[in-house]
Amino acid sequence: MTGNTSKECLNKTPIPEQVQLELSEIGGLSGLCNCLPTDDELQKICEQHHALSDPIRMKILYLVRIQSLCVCVIKACIGIADSKLSYHLAIMKKTGLISSHQEGNYIIYSITEEGKKNASGYATNE
Amino acid sequence: MTGNTSKECLNKTPIPEQVQLELSEIGGLSGLCNCLPTDDELQKICEQHHALSDPIRMKILYLVRIQSLCVCVIKACIGIADSKLSYHLAIMKKTGLISSHQEGNYIIYSITEEGKKNASGYATNE
DNA sequence: CAGTTATTTCAAATTATTATGAAATGCTTA
DNA sequence: TAAGCATTTCATAATAATTTGAAATAACTG
Incomplete structure (x- = not known):
């Protein structure tokens, strides 16, 4: 829903294919970030x-x-x-x-x- | 074998009975200390x-x-x-x-x- | 109540960890 | 091989954790 499944605008060089592929599957950068515990939980x-x-x-x-x-x-x-x-x-x-x-x-x-x-x-x- | 099962010479006051009792069963202070991991393991x-x-x-x-x-x-x-x-x-x-x-x-x-x-x-x- | 005992608290000194930014490394491409 | 890129290294500054010893508590004993 929020995930950017096309190339993330991270770098000037394309990031390694395998990383990019898997990243797309989980909804891009934002999908990845959503997997993090909250700050309170982390603390x-x-x-x-x-x-x-x-x-x-x-x-x-x-x-x-x-x-x-x-x-x-x-x-x-x-x-x-x-x-x-x-x-x-x-x-x-x-x-x-x-x-x-x-x-x-x-x-x-x-x-x-x-x-x-x-x-x-x-x-x-x- | 090494454990001192009588009162350990720790304090001037006798330590709480329950603690003393359980301690005796595992071989006193030395028995207790033997339960610790080695320094390398701890580290x-x-x-x-x-x-x-x-x-x-x-x-x-x-x-x-x-x-x-x-x-x-x-x-x-x-x-x-x-x-x-x-x-x-x-x-x-x-x-x-x-x-x-x-x-x-x-x-x-x-x-x-x-x-x-x-x-x-x-x-x-x- | 005065003294003793076991444990905690506190402030200051010491030590360890983390942050920062500039420079270095090593790979890649033109 | 020069330039660009992703990442690491390094020295130093900033911050946080630990140690220390003296003083404070709180419970018990005579």
């Missing part, structure tokens, strides 16, 4: 990947996949400063990979369903 | 997520999922400077999300199997 997807793009956070994810853990145990396991750990936990919580609840003085972090989807490929335990 | 996983953590790159991924495309068509679709696009394409290629081949003056980028795994959840077309 959400990317935010999730960003949360998963740091080795410290990935370690945390793999740990809480085994069992729910208080901050001090996570700290003992990966050996970083409290504030640093807190920073990373906050990012993961914000994007929904983990959740937390308080138990006395302790705060216990658990993996979420969303988090489980992204910690695959390794045995949970021996 | 590889995180690098992949990093490549997916930018909206421009995610757009590119969704575009080449529809069909193989030359740089100029991608550029026409998302409207950014050549060098910027090149920068992002290079990151995606390095992490194996896309591959490229030359056709005359044009370079055509295609999604890889690895890339397909990470561009799910949207119709390919329509």
Whole structure:
């Protein structure tokens, strides 16, 4: 409907035939662009990947996949400063990979369903 | 074998009972730590997520999922400077999300199997 | 209530990532 | 082979993410 199925006015040189052909079939440039997620969707997807793009956070994810853990145990396991750990936990919580609840003085972090989807490929335990 | 199944010497206060209990079952702190991927594995996983953590790159991924495309068509679709696009394409290629081949003056980028795994959840077309 | 503990918050310093525009590369055609 | 084209490379500037350590919270204990 909106697609320009003749040569797109992209270049001075004709673009490779195969590309042009396939492009025509999906409604030209505008047809192609319509396949993109919205900016909001993109942002959400990317935010999730960003949360998963740091080795410290990935370690945390793999740990809480085994069992729910208080901050001090996570700290003992990966050996970083409290504030640093807190920073990373906050990012993961914000994007929904983990959740937390308080138990006395302790705060216990658990993996979420969303988090489980992204910690695959390794045995949970021996 | 290596796990300390009695109270781990983490804190001055005893850690929450449930956490302690589950921890004992998997061989204590050391048992828990053994569930972590190696540094190399972690780095590889995180690098992949990093490549997916930018909206421009995610757009590119969704575009080449529809069909193989030359740089100029991608550029026409998302409207950014050549060098910027090149920068992002290079990151995606390095992490194996896309591959490229030359056709005359044009370079055509295609999604890889690895890339397909990470561009799910949207119709390919329509 | 005063002190201790586990965790978070904050501002500043550090480091990593991205953007920009000019120049370079490599292919193609006349 | 000179000129044009699509794309990349490079150095630098701009921006964003992470680290750090000190101070703040909030829950518990005596």
